[in-house]
Amino acid sequence: MFRAADRLKVVLQHLDRPSSRIKACATSAQVGACTHPVEFRYTTDNDVLTPEQRLFYEENGFLLIKNLIPDEAIDHFRTEFEKICRREVKVPGLLVMRDIAISKSEFLPDQSAVSKLQDFQEDQELFRYCTLPQILTYVECFTGPNIMAMHTMLINKPPDAGKKTSRHPMHQDLHYFPFRPADHIVCAWTAMERVDRSNGCLVVLPGTHKGTLKQHDYPDWEGGVNKMYHGIRDYDPDQERVHLVMEKGDTVFFHPLLIHGSGMNRTQGFRKAISCHYASSDCYYIDVKGTSQEIIEQEVKEIAQRKYNAGSDITLQDTWAVRGRLVKGQRTVL
Structure with missing residues (x-):
């Protein structure tokens, strides 16, 4: 008998093969064997996803699409990243991060000293990723x-x-976001090269998107933890997990409440991926005071005050309001 993780792997390999039985029974609100109607909560009926793919996301909180982004686009993003690392390109608002294992004496102007670029919305070349029709x-x-x-x-x-130190603790992305509803937020995460367990692929806990936002803190790890790499305090470490092995251009879409992380990079090279979190412009901001998200608001305020000389009254909502960019449709609330 297959374990849950084994069954998921089988389904992942067949996501692009729609089930004729499912399609024959499907209506806008029902799919499956007709005797077991399904009410879709996390996906919309716009004739893009097959009924099988919708069912998979509804149940698991993620969906892997193979070979979505062409090699030439990935190579273009890699070239722009290298230019930024060499300081040939300066991007307003860009946050350049490095792993805590890299000492200041090793901080040279090349990619070996950079672990992450964050908030690249002002870089025209990298932001093309966020507007790709695919x-x-x-x-x-x-x-x-x-x-x-x-x-x-x-x-x-x-x-x-x-x-x-290259590990990323298990977490939920919603911990960082002061906007809701969670069901109208999604991350697109694209592998820029083969990603597997040897170089620290994403690992997800299927179905955890159906839960609630949990308390996050810095884990007590030997060697320390990178800045803002918060992890969930309490989750079942024995819960079935899936390691997402991906090829260059493969893209996974996942819910902001899905518990996920990534392992160590045991190879000699760097593992690259590019991502964007999207939200419906119909979403709205919330006040995180008095919630578990106060810890992230305080850190973000400290960064904004140090980097931009922001006032002490700045809020987490303020920092997100300046980052959002309309990429399709109309801007309504956000």
């Missing part, structure tokens, strides 16, 4: 037609060299 076609299945690009990252996971 991406937005799928994003609309989760957000609806009015789409904001909210959070951008290019991740350059460094070789770990035994220090274990």
Whole structure:
């Protein structure tokens, strides 16, 4: 008998093969064997996803689309990343991050010192990723037609060299976001090269998107933890998990409540991926005071005050409002 993880792997290999039985029974609100109607909560009926793909996302909180982004686009983003690392390009608002294992004496102007670029919305070349029709076609299945690009990252996971600092603790992305509803937010995460367990692929806990936002803190790890790499305090470490092995150009879309992380990079090279979190422009901001998200608001305020001389009254909502960019449809609330 297959374990849950084994069954998921089988389904992943067949996502592009729609079930004729499912399609024959499907209506806008029902899919399956007709005797077991399904009410879709996390996806929209816009004729992009097959009924099988919708069912998979509804149940698991993620969907992997193979070979979505062409090699030439990936190579273009890689070239722009290298230019930024060499300081040939200066991008307003860009946050350049490095792994804590890299000492200041090793901080040279090349990609070996950069673990992540965050908030690249002002870089015309990298932001092309967020506007790719291939991406937005799928994003609309989760957000609806009015789409904001909210959070951008290019991740350059460094070789770990035994220090274990390249790991990313298990977390939920909604922890960082002061906008709701969660069901109208989705991440698109594209592998820029082969990503597997050897270089720290994404690992997800299927179905956890159906839960609630959990308390996050810095994990107590030997070697320390990178800035803002918060992890969930309490989750079942024995729960079935899936390691997402991806080829260059493969893209996974996942819900902001899905518990996920990534392992160590045990190779000698850097593992690159590019991503954007999207939200419906019909989403709205919330006040995180008095919630578990106060910890991230305080860190973000400290960064904004140090980097931009922001006032002490700045809020988490303020920092997100300046980052969002309309990429499709109309801007309504966000």
